[in-house]
Amino acid sequence: MVEVGFFSLCMGLILSIYGLVMGTYSLYKPLTGIVASSRNSLIAVFICVLISSLIMWNSIFFHDFSVKYVYQHSAVDMPPLYLFTSFWSALEGSHLLWTLIMSAIVTFSLVTVRKENVSLYPALCVAYGCALTFMLFLNVSYSAPLDRLFPVGKFGEGMNALLQNPYMAIHPPMLFTGYCLLIVPFAYSFAALVRGGFTSEWLGTVRRWSLLAWAILSIAIFLGGKWAYVELGWGGYWGWDPVENSSLMPWLAITAALHTLLITDKTGRLPRLLLFLNMLSFSLTFLGTFITRSGVISSVHSFAESEIGPSYLVWVVFLLALTIGLIFTRGHYIQGAAKTNEWKVSKESALLFTIFFVLFLLALVFIGTILPLVVEATRGIKISIQQPFFNAFAPWIGAGLVLILGVGNLMRWKNGKIEDPITCLVFPFIWALILTFILSExxxxxxxxxxxxxxxxxxxxxxxxxxxxxxxxxxxxxxxxxxxxxxxxxxxxxxxxxxxxxxxxxxxYRGISAEAHLNLNESTSFNGYTITNEGLSYKREYNAQYVIGNLKSVDNQNNEKIMIHPMRSKFTNNEQWFNEIGIHSTFWHDLYIVLASFDVNNQSVSLKLNWNPTVxxxxxxxxxxxxxxxxxxxxxxxxxxxxxxxxxxxKESDDSLDSYLKDVIxxxxxxxxxxxxxxxxxxxxxxxxxxxxxxxxxxxxxxxxENQNAGPTQNKLLQDGAGNGSLLKGTKLESGQIVPTMINPKVEEVAKELRCPTCIGMSVLESGTLQSIAMRTEIEKQVSEGKSKTEIIQYFKKAYGPWILREPDIHSSVGFLVWGIPILGLLFGPIFIILGLRQSKKRKLSNEKELLNEIKKFIEEKKKGVEV
Incomplete structure (x- = not known):
């Protein structure tokens, strides 16, 4: 049975190569039979991959440990849900799932081509055949999922413990679906460049597929953030991790492409940029797999490494070279590409600024993810570009997008007229200003x-x-x-x-964090909540055992009593304890509790407390x-x-109105x-x-x-912890409650700029490793000695090198460039766009003047001819 699955993949590879070759041949001789043969062979690829996938699932559910992948990533004691999802829990299975989804989308795309786009079939088959050939080549070589294991294993090694989470069960299929949906705009853009133009129906088709890909990618990215929020225990959902960035980049590219498509559809402008962004978004989908599987970048999401990295690198370079090459060699054939239309203050110019900010963020994420590799490879220097660097620019980009969003939607196309600007702009500003003033006060x-x-x-x-x-x-x-x-x-x-x-x-960003150690039946007050330790309980389910903290929490505002159960889990295939976060969630905030440690003898617990507003x-x-x-x-x-x-x-673009519209006019x-x-x-x-x-x-x-319902002692606690810089050490309140430990802001300011030496993507402030705890202790010591932030950071930089910093040192040559180039781009980019828009007006006036002079000259010559 397993051999049938492997041969099915081989057959799929042969069919995809055949479809690619016939599609390429039909570009020159578009005979109906040849085009149909190429199309049908690519549709048959889906059947082959589906057969192989079903055999893979059969091997997993029936514990066929003669299959290497099944033995390494599943076990007899795993829950049925995670047995099913173990299919995509590692490289070989996830790559097979990726191929399955891609072949299904290719099939659906080919059978739903509209009659107006039938002429694109040859180029579509070339694009689809090329992508499927690459995927299937890896499925039978570097990432073969059905390799045999000898001698046959017993019981199975089980899945990575971090992946046994409902969100991670859904996140990979959604992410791969979003990635694969981008192949349709890619293929249609490739076809438009080969053909030398596109139609209005082409725009409608690309728009629908792009929107669907954008929506699915949005779901996948948010699910990944939710998984990080409930599984990793650092209280956040987005840390600008390299793999997070790699999923964000295609989303940003397709977001920019959708806004560009709107401009192209309405005005005929920017067709080459549209085609470039469509093809770039698909190319970027493979970047994450390269940096994760090649081992060149460490990430909390990097669950395996293999020899597949170089193949992905070659493939990404090929796609980017193809994209850029076609744009430069064929882009001038696209309708509207050579026009020099005047750009007025209008909706399309506002969209142009939107596209700039989105692409600026894309470039920033790309540089921040890839640059450490380039610097280490060329100069032998290790640098870190982590969360603080991205957070320094993201708010400004977000503010620019929000401002443009308001004004741009009011403008009309081509003339920029705003209907009743006083009411539309001033009235919202007045009530926003009043409400903001009240909140600020x-x-x-x-x-x-x-x-x-x-x-x-x-x-x-x-x-x-x-x-x-x-x-x-x-x-x-x-x-x-x-x-x-x-x-x-x-x-x-x-x-x-x-x-x-x-x-x-x-x-x-206005969240509050603290730590508390509670013995049995002891309580602590934290930001309007009274939290009591009611002891530990235990349970075992399938391959995991859990130690559960039973915490009674009372909301002091409405006296609501709730139970929160943070847990620690341990799996049979891993000696490490993992976090299972306890969250009390309202619409306005989350009370987020991590069971940092516990003592089964005296039932004491150590808690990390987070109050996260507006999550x-x-x-x-x-x-x-x-x-x-x-x-x-x-x-x-x-x-x-x-x-x-x-x-x-x-306003009608043609003379025809459909029957429904006639009925209401x-x-x-x-x-x-x-x-x-x-x-x-x-x-x-x-x-x-x-x-x-x-x-x-x-x-x-x-x-x-603001903790309005907390008692005076608790308010004083928060004030001392956040204002005077004293690090409270667990003294008791008069009521018998334990005072939670509030981190000294000066210690926090330093610790969040240093990376954990042993964990991935986390700061010394967030990490709970022994080395990070020791570094925090050293920071506290130096702060108590009166040393400045700069002196403390220099101490750790000297001990570990510049790599210990979470953002490049601006005083170094590399750091100066890393910081300087984005700052200059953010400052001068909009200025260059404005100058370009003004220059377009000057060009138009100059062209009109030249045309007028030619007409006058022609008339004068005619007059002279008549006189003669």
Whole structure:
């Protein structure tokens, strides 16, 4: 049976090569039979890979330990869910899953090609055949999943313990699905370059596939963040880990491509940039596998290393070279690529700035991920580029995107006119300013926090005003709006979700952390909660045993009693103890507790306590953005984003109107029925409710963070820990409660800039390893001696080298370039865009002047000829 699976993969490889060769031949001689033969062979590849995958699952469920992969990554005592997911728990299986999903998407894409795109079949077969050939080549060589093991193993070694988590069971399939969906825009862009142009139907097809890929990748990235949040125990969900970055880069590329596609569809501009970004996004999907499997970068997500890295490197270089080569050699054939249209202050110019910020973040992530490898390879110097470096730029990029989002949506295409700018811009600004002022006074916000709240609240108000005027221009006919303008409505919902995410990120930076050691029945007060240790309990399930901390938590604000159960788990195939986080989650905040250590004899526990505000807004934003993508994808008709002119007439690109639209048009204006008005009112009410509900929640979260219901001793504790810099050491309160240990801010400031020497991607502040604890102790000692932050960092830099810093040292030559280039790009990039837009106007005026002079010259010559 196993041999059948291997031969099935070999057959799939032969079919993919055949499809590639016939597709290439049909580029020169597009005979119907040859094209059909290439297409059908690529469809048959899916059948071959599916057979192999079913055999793989059969081997796993029936514990066939004669298969090497099954023995190494499954065991007889594993839960059924994780037996199923062990299929993709390591390199060989995940690569087979990747190939299975890619072949399925290729099949679906080929059988759903619209008649307007039939001429693209040869180039599509070449692109699909090339990708499938590479994947199947690895499946029968470096990452063969069905290799035999001799002698046959017993019981199985089991899955990586970190992967036995429900989120990680879903995350890889979603991520690979998102990756594979990007092959369709890649193939269509390749076909457009080969053909020398594209049609309006091409734009619609690419838009739908790109939106679907964007939505699935968004889900996958958020699931990965949720896994890190509940599994790793450091209290965060995004640490700019290299593998996290590698999944973010294709998402950023396809985000920029979607905005570029909108410009191309509406104005005919930037077609080459669109094609480049479509092909780049697919190319970047393989970068993560290269840096993870080659071993060149260490990551908490790197679960295995193999010899497959060089093959992926060659493949990535090939894809990038193909992309750049086709753009430079064939790009000038694309329609609109050679036009020198004037760029006015308009919606397309606002989108241009949006694309710039997204691509700037993409370049920043790419450089921050790859540059340490280049520096070590060329200069022999190890440097670290971790979370502090990215966090230094991300807020500015986010602020720029939020500001452009508000103004850009109000502008019209090509002329930049804003409908009633005073009402649309000033009114949202006034109420945002009032609300921000109230929050700042009550919560004592600093300048940066106040600015973030102001621009987010203002942009949300502007988006709602834009929706109101969009409906008003259609005479409040909600039916027509939903029928024709679902892409606009979907984009509106996505942008609201984006603002939810920004609000969640901003709130999470104001979290509070502490540590406490509690004996049996002892309590501690932490940020409005009273937490009591009620002892330990134990359980065993399948291949894991758990030590459970039973903590009774009382919310002092409403006297609500809850039980929180942080755990430590140990698996039969690993001697290490793992975290299972205890979380009490409300919509406004998470009480996040890690069972750091325990003593079974006296039932004492050591806890790491985190109060994380507005985390739920981050997870909620995913639901909103995916909902928006679904609304936009559901739009199937060609006419999109119906627009009304100043006289109430429908702007139509051609002379034909469909029957539905004719039924609702009378006297050059839209009919307004009661049901349509109700639909419009419902759309507006829902938008306002969701937005205000979100940002009211942020303010409520801040109320809790100020600990208004804590007693005077607890308030003094937080004040001492955060203000005076004293490191409290577990003395008892008058009530008998234990005082949690609050980290000295000066110690925290230094510790978060030093990386843990033994763990991956974590700071000395976050890590719980013995070496990090020793480094924190040394930092505390030097702080107590009165040494400055610079002196302490220099001490550790001298002991470990520049590698110990989480961000490049700006005083070094490498660090100066790493910091200087992005800063200059962020400062001068928008200036260059503005100058380029102004230059386009000058070119247009110059061209018009030259044309006028030629006409005058022609007329004068004709006059002279007549006189003669």
């Amino acid at each position: 009550r919560k004592n916000f600093d300048l940066i926090s106040s600015f973030v709240f102001l621009i987010v609240l203002w942009t949300s108000g502007v988006l709602i005003m834009d929706l109101v005027y969009k409906l008003k221009s259609m005479r409040w006919n909600g039916k027509v709006f939903l029928y024709y303008n679902r892409p606009y409505l979907g984009a509106f919902i996505i942008h609201i979700g984006f603002l939810f995410a920004i609000a969640g990120f901003a709130g999470n 739920k807004l981050v997870w909620t934003s995913l639901i909103i953005m995916v909902l928006g993508a679904a609304v936009s994808i559901s739009h199937r008709i060609r006419k999109r984003s119906l627009e009304i002119d100043d006289e109430g007439k429908i 009378s006297n050059s204006a839209l009919k307004t029925q009661l049901s349509s008005k109700i639909i419009s009112l419902g759309i507006i009410s829902f938008s306002i409710f969701v937005t205000l509900f979100c940002f009211t929640g942020v303010s409520l979260a801040q109320t809790n963070s």
